[in-house]
Each structure stands twice: as C-alpha cells, then as structure tokens.
Amino acid sequence: MKNVWLHRYAVLWSFCTLFLVVAGGLVTSNDAGLSVPDWPLSYGRLMPPMEGNIFYEHGHRMVATTVGLLTIGMAVWLMRAERRRWLRNLGWISLAAVVSQGVLGGMTVIFMLPKPVSIGHACLAQLFFSTTVAIALFTSESWSRGAQMVDDAGAPPLHWLALAAAGCVFAQLALGASARHQAIGILPHVSGAVVATGMVLWVSVRVLMRHAGHDALRRSALALLSITFLQVFLGIAAYMSRLATADAPQPMPIMVGFTVAHVAVGALTMAASVVLAIQVLRHVRRPLAEMQREGVAITSA
Amino acid sequence: MNKVLLSCGITCAMLLAGCGGSKPPETAKEEAAAPASAPAAIDEANAATVTGKVSFTGEKPAMRNLDMSANPACARAHAGAPPKSEEVIVNGNGTLKNVFVWVKAGLPDRQWPVTSTPVELAQKGCMYGPHVIGVMANQDIKIINDDPTNHNIHPLPKINQEWNESQPPKGDAKLKKFAREEVMIPVKCNVHPWMRSYIGVVNHPFFAVTGEDGTFTIKGLPPGKYTIEAWHEKYQTKDIEVTVAAKDSKTVDFEFKGV
Numbered sequence: 211m212k213n214v215w216l217h218r219y220a221v222l223w224s225f226c227t228l229f230l231v232v233a234g235g236l237v238t239s240n241d242a243g244l245s246v247p248d249w250p251l252s253y254g255r256l257m258p259p260m261e262g263n264i265f266y267e268h269g270h271r272m273v274a275t276t277v278g279l280l281t282i283g284m285a286v287w288l289m290r291a292e293r294r295r296w297l298r299n300l301g302w303i304s305l306a307a308v309v310s311q312g313v314l315g316g317m318t319v320i321f322m323l324p325k326p327v328s329i330g331h332a333c334l335a336q337l338f339f340s341t342t343v344a345i346a347l348f349t350s351e352s353w354s355r356g357a358q359m360v361d362d363a364g365a366p367p368l369h370w371l372a373l374a375a376a377g378c379v380f381a382q383l384a385l386g387a388s389a390r391h392q393a394i395g396i397l398p399h400v401s402g403a404v405v406a407t408g409m410v411l412w413v414s415v416r417v418l419m420r421h422a423g424h425d426a427l428r429r430s431a432l433a434l435l436s437i438t439f440l441q442v443f444l445g446i447a448a449y450m451s452r453l454a455t456a457d458a459p460q461p462m463p464i465m466v467g468f469t470v471a472h473v474a475v476g477a478l479t480m481a482a483s484v485v486l487a488i489q490v491l492r493h494v495r496r497p498l499a500e501m502q503r504e505g506v507a508i509t510s511a
Numbered sequence: 512m513n514k515v516l517l518s519c520g521i522t523c524a525m526l527l528a529g530c531g532g533s534k535p536p537e538t539a540k541e542e543a544a545a546p547a548s549a550p551a552a553i554d555e556a557n558a559a560t561v562t563g564k565v566s567f568t569g570e571k572p573a574m575r576n577l578d579m580s581a582n583p584a585c586a587r588a589h590a591g592a593p594p595k596s597e598e599v600i601v602n603g604n605g606t607l608k609n610v611f612v613w614v615k616a617g618l619p620d621r622q623w624p625v626t627s628t629p630v631e632l633a634q635k636g637c638m639y640g641p642h643v644i645g646v647m648a649n650q651d652i653k654i655i656n657d658d659p660t661n662h663n664i665h666p667l668p669k670i671n672q673e674w675n676e677s678q679p680p681k682g683d684a685k686l687k688k689f690a691r692e693e694v695m696i697p698v699k700c701n702v703h704p705w706m707r708s709y710i711g712v713v714n715h716p717f718f719a720v721t722g723e724d725g726t727f728t729i730k731g732l733p734p735g736k737y738t739i740e741a742w743h744e745k746y747q748t749k750d751i752e753v754t755v756a757a758k759d760s761k762t763v764d765f766e767f768k769g770v
Contacts, residue, residue, distance in 0.1 A: 245701035247663050247675045261660050262582040262702040322665075322675055459575055459596035460705040 213349060216291055220346035223280045227342045230277050231335055231477045233270040235470035238390060240461050242266040243328075249319040274312065281308045284345065297348055300341065307338045325393045332387035336380070336480045343481040344488060352426065360421050362494045368416060372490040375409040375434075376483040382406040383476055396449070403445060410438045410483065417490070430489045434482040441479045444472040558731040559755035563762050565610040565721050565741055569769030571601045577705040584660040585637035585703060596705070597642045599745050599769075606725020607767055609643040610743050611695060611711040613718035614729065615750065617737035623715040629653040629686060632698075632708065634662050634678070639698065639708035643744075645718040646710060648692055654678065654685040661702060666710065668696045675701075695742055709744055734759070741765040 237243050242263030252258040252268045260268060281304055288301035314331040321327065347353055362368040385399040417431040448468040455462040574595040579585035600608040629651035633640045637658055646652055656662050656678040664685070665675040671689040678685060689696065689712045700706040711718060719727035729739075736754040746767040753763050 241699075241704045242701055244665055244675050245663055247665075247677045253661060253677055253679075259661060261584065263704060264661065264702055265581070267701075322673055459577055459598065459707070 213291070213354070214351070216287055217346065217349040217351070219280075219287065220284065220342065220349050223277070223284055224339070224342040224346050226273070226277050226280055227339045228474065228477060230270070230273045231339055232470060232474050233266070233273045234332075234335060235473035236266045236466070237270045239466040239469045240266050243318060243323055246271075246319065249316040271315075274315065278308050278312060281305050288345075294348075297345070300345060300348075304338065304341045304345065307334060307341065310334060311338060323391070325388075325391050328391045329384070329387045329393060332390070333380075333384050336383050336477050339477045340481045340484040344484060347485055347488060357492050358424065358426070359495045360424055360427070360493060362420075362497055364416060364420065367496060368413070368490050368494050369496060371409075371413045371416060372483075372487040375406075375413040376480075376487045378402075378406040378409040379480050379483040383480055386473075386476065400449075403442065407438060407442055410434055410479075413486065413490075414438075417486070421494075424493060426489050427486075427493055430482070430486040434479070434486050437475060437478050437482050441472065441475045444468060444475055448472040554733060555731065557734065557757035559734060559757065559759040559761070561729045561732060561737075561739060561753060561755065561761050561763055562726065563612075563739075563764045564724075564726045565607045565612070565743075565765045565767065566725065567601045567605055567607045567767055567769065572599050572769060574598060574600075579637060579703070579705070582637065582660055582703060584658065588636035588658070594636070594638060597638075597707075599743075600642075602723055602725050604725060606721065607743060607746075608721055608723060608725060609641075609709075610721040610725075610727070610741050610765070610767075611643055611645055611709070611718065612721065612727040612729065612739060612741045612765075613645065613694065613711060613713050614715065614732070615694075615738045615740040617735050618715055618717070619733060619735070623647070625649050626716060627651075631655060632710075634658055634664075634700070634706070637662075637700075637703050637706060639700075639706055641708070641720065643695075643709045643720050644711070645720055646689070646712055647716060648690060648712055648714050649688050651686045651688050652710065654687060656680060656682050662700050662706075663702050664698065665701055666696050666698045668693055671696065671712070694740075695744075711742070739763050741767075743767055746770075 240263055242265075244267075245263035246252045246258065246267045248254065250271075252264070252271065258264055258268055285301040285305040288298050292298050292301075311331065311334055314327055314334065317327045318324070318331055382399070382402040382405070385394070385402045388394045389396050389399045414431040414435040417427050418435075421427045448465070448471075451462075451465040451468045455465045458465075574597070576593040576595055579589065579594070597609065602608055625647050630644050630646045631653045632644055633655045635657040637660070644652070654664055659680045661677055661679055663675060663677045664687075666689075667673065668689065670691050670693045674687070676685065689710070691712070692714045693712045695709040695711050698708045698710060711720075717729050717732060719729055721727050732755055734755055734757045736752065738750050738752050740748055740750045742748045746769075749765050749767065751763050751765065753761050755761050
C-alpha cells in the first residue's frame with residue numbers, strides 16, 4: 211500500500227513538472243521573462259498583480275515553487291520508504307536539480323537573460339522532468355515484478371543504440387534551446403532533428419521487430435515512436451507559424467501555441483527515450499556477456 | 512550525499528561561468544566617449560541650418576491592430592478604437608513619421624554641452640510616447656507612467672549598460688541616461704510585449720525626429736561638410752552628404768521606399 215501511494219505521488223510529481231515545462235515555455239514564447247524585474251520577490255511582493263505578462267512569469271514561479279515542494283516531499287519519502295539506496299540517492303539528486311533550476315531561473319532575471327544561463331535552465335528542466343518520470347517508473351508495480359530477460363542478437367548492441375538515441379534526443383533539445391534563446395540559428399536544430407529522429411526510428415523499430423512480445427519493451431518503443439512523430443510535426447508547425455508571424459508586433463497565439471506544444475512534447479520525447487533506455491538496460495541481455503557466462507571462447511574477427 | 516554536494520558545487524561553478532555579459536556601469540562610464548579639446552558653445556552668429564523632409568514611396572504597409580486583451584486596463588484605454596502598430600506611420604502628405612535624423616560625421620572634435628532639460632518618454636494607454644526620441648549622451652530621460660498598471664522599462668543597448676526596472680501605476684518618474692553614443696536603442700516593456708520605442712543617443716545636439724509633417728530641422732551647425740543620416744526602424748538608414756557655409760540654410764530630403 212505504501213509503495214502504491216509513493217508511485218502515485220511520483221506520477222503526480224511528473225505531471226506537475228510537465229505543467230512547469232509548459233509554464234516555462236509560455237514565459238519564453240510570450241517574451242515575459244523579464245516582466246518581473248526582481249527576484250525572488252515579484253514587484254517587492256509574494257503576489258504581484260497578475261496583469262499582462264506578469265501572469266506568465268509569476269505563474270511560472272508559483273508552479274516552480276509547487277514542484278520544488280513536491281520534490282522535497284519525494285526526496286524525504288524515498289529516504290524513509292525506499293530500501294534501494296540508488297533510488298534514495300536519485301531523490302536527493304532530483305532535489306539538487308530543482309534547487310539549481312531555481313537558482314538558474316533567478317539568475318536569468320537578475321542578469322537579464324544571459325544566453326548560457328537561459329539555455330542551461332532549459333536543458334536542466336528537460337533532464338529534471340526525465341528524472342521524475344524515471345522515478346515514477348522505478349516505483350511502479352511493473353518494475354517491482356523484476357526483469358524479464360530477452361536476448362539481444364543484433365548489431366550494434368541494443369544497449370548502445372538505446373543510450374545513443376537518448377543522447378541524440380537530449381542534444382537535439384539543447385540545440386532547440388540554443389536556437390530559442392538566439393545563441394545559434396535554426397539550421398543546427400533542423401539538422402539535429404533528422405539525426406535524432408533517425409536514431410529513434412532505428413532503436414524503436416529494432417525493439418518492435420525483435421521483442422514485440424515483451425510488454426515493457428514494446429510499450430516503451432511504441433510510446434517513443436509515436437511521441438517523436440508528433441514532435442516532428444509540431445516542430446514543422448512551430449517553425450512555419452514563426453515565419454508566418456515574423457512581422458507581427460507581438461507574439462501571436464498560434465505561434466505561441468505550437469511552440470509551447472513543441473517544447474512540452476520535446477520533454478515527453480526525452481522522457482520516453484530515457485524510459486526506453488532504462489527498459490532496454492533492464493530487460494535485454496547482452497550477447498557478449500551471455501557468451502562469456504557460457505564459457506564460449508571469443509576470438510576477434 | 513557527497514555526490515549531491517559535488518553536483519551543487521559543479522552547478523554553482525557553471526553558473527558563475529555563465530554570469531555577466533553586461534558591462535558594469537562604472538566600466539561603461541569610464542569608456543564613455545569623451546571627445547577631446549575644450550567644451551564648445553554653438554556659434555549662433557555663423558551657425559547653419561539643415562532642413563528637409565523624409566518621403567515615403569511605394570505601397571503603404573497596413574499596420575496590424577494591437578491585441579491588448581492581456582491587460583484589461585490597457586484595453587479600456589483604447590475602447591472602441593484598437594490601437595495599431597507604430598512600426599511604419601506614413602503621414603497624409605506621403606512623408607514618414609518617427610525617422611531619427613542626425614549628423615553622423617563631420618563635426619569638429621569638441622565636447623558639446625549636454626542639455627539640462629530632460630527628454631520625456633511617457634507610457635500612456637500602454638503605448639510609449641513619443642515612439643522615437645533623441646537625446647545627448649548623459650542627458651536625462653524622464654520616464655513617466657501615466658497608466659493604471661505596472662510597466663517595466665527595458666532598453667536593449669549594444670554599447671551602453673542594459674537595465675530593466677519596473678514602474679508602478681502613476682508612480683514617480685524615473686530619470687535615466689545613457690553614457691555613450693548609440694543609434695538606436697530599442698526599448699520594450701516585457702509586461703506588455705507590443706510596446707516598443709527607440710532612443711537615439713548622440714554626443715552632440717544636432718539631431719531631430721520627424722513628426723506629423725515628416726520634416727526635420729537641425730540648427731546651429733558650424734560651417735563644414737557633414738554626413739546626415741536618417742534612420743527608420745523598418746527601412747534602416749540612408750546617408751546624404753551636405754556642405755554648409757556660415758549662416759547657410761540647406762535642404763536635405765530623404766526618401767524611403769516601401770518593400
């Protein structure tokens with residue numbers, strides 16, 4: 211019963227963090243980042259008048275505070291209830307991450323959006339969200355049933371492929387954040403989309419073709435594949451809406467909508483790639499290791 | 512726990528490395544271009560005048576309505592007549608409003624006395640007025656909030672010190688200045704993203720902004736050969752050279768073409 215509620219809390223925490231990613235996306239897309247010039251107070255108060263873009267900036271701070279409190283709760287609950295030491299440590303790491311996010315967010319305000327800090331804030335947000343999803347997975351009932359091992363017969367090794375795909379997705383997110391904060395142009399992010407989508411396709415199709423009967427692997431691969439396809443279309447829509455509204459005197463709702471959706475689904479893509487990598491590492495037996503266990507002599511080709 | 516502390520330490524180090532960017536005010540002031548030689552007053556007896564107008568040719572662009580629904584106080588200020596973007600204002604006589612005209616080159620190397628009268632920049636109806644202003648370096652800009660809502664004033668200079676400050680409804684006026692010549696400095700309000708104005712900062716008093724009739728007058732010029740520049744936020748810049756003698760009066764007309 212205790213672990214069920216811990217898992218439910220982790221799921222709630224993940225959803226709140228996704229909402230925080232959306233709130234942050236709204237701040238950037240509405241150019242609201244500096245609408246509250248002071249930090250940590252807002253116009254010298256805990257609650258400023260929520261007029262104009264102050265609604266987005268201070269709203270983001272309020273959601274961030276909520277997620278921060280939920281993170282403290284998660285770290286403490288894991289410490290008290292979890293026997294797995296690595297998971298307790300992950301709880302503390304997530305707390306350090308959310309505190310760092312708060313500091314980075316404050317620095318973006320105080321130092322007026324220095325690009326490295328804004329990009330770091332965006333990237334850490336994605337990593338933090340993936341961590342919440344991972345902890346939700348680790349506290350789930352399906353995880354507690356243990357590993358159902360399958361063999362990996364292909365090349366390159368599926369472990370490598372899954373980790374590389376997650377790495378490419380994160381790199382793509384970083385390129386997107388860099389473009390969004392005008393540190394680089396859009397071309398690297400568009401090029402990166404081809405690479406990241408290709409890697410996702412590669413690992414997902416490999417899993418679906420060879421391990422379709424494995425529930426955890428199949429579901430993770432299908433989720434990553436479908437989320438990635440949605441993300442590609444949202445990226446195209448975000449770019450086209452930005453071009454179409456380039457001359458507008460203020461951020462237009464259609465551009466804001468598609469861009470923020472692209473940011474949010476980007477976070478889901480990252481989390482899905484992390485989940486697939488975790489599932490592959492857990493359930494897929496490396497062929498080399500298996501051969502060594504059976505005492506088969508290995509010779510180089 | 513050690514790993515957590517190490518992570519925090521690395522994060523802090525990265526934060527410090529990523530900090531900064533804007534020059535501290537002291538540095539900007541120290542590097543402020545202080546023209547050589549003695550301070551000079553305008554020689555009214557021999558001063559020349561350059562006048563002119565800025566014409567617009569081509570298709571007049573349609574300016575979009577501004578959506579102020581995010582702040583009811585702003586929307587109420589324009590009830591019945593939604594305001595339009597001020598990016599391009601073509602006057603009834605075919606001239607352009609809000610063009611900053613200034614003497615870009617040719618002035619003698621001397622320090623011009625800074626006007627003590629501040630230039631006003633008002634926030635009214637959640638719009639900046641005037642849309643374009645000119646000031647001398649180190650001349651005061653008096654920023655006024657006439658609205659029943661908060662604003663934040665956020666100039667985006669490339670050379671001068673960037674700053675971002677809030678101003679409460681009907682609050683005290685702010686007096687700000689820029690230390691270095693910079694043409695032009697965009698100003699925005701992050702609370703109301705449609706608000707935009709531009710400030711031209713120059714080291715001398717020879718500048719003007721076109722108004723409802725699209726004309727400009729620059730008085731008090733010493734005799735000499737000058738480059739006069741006209742700047743528009745959408746159509747960029749055009750330069751014209753003019754030579755004036757003592758007590759001369761010359762006409763310099765600019766033309767911008769719509770795209």
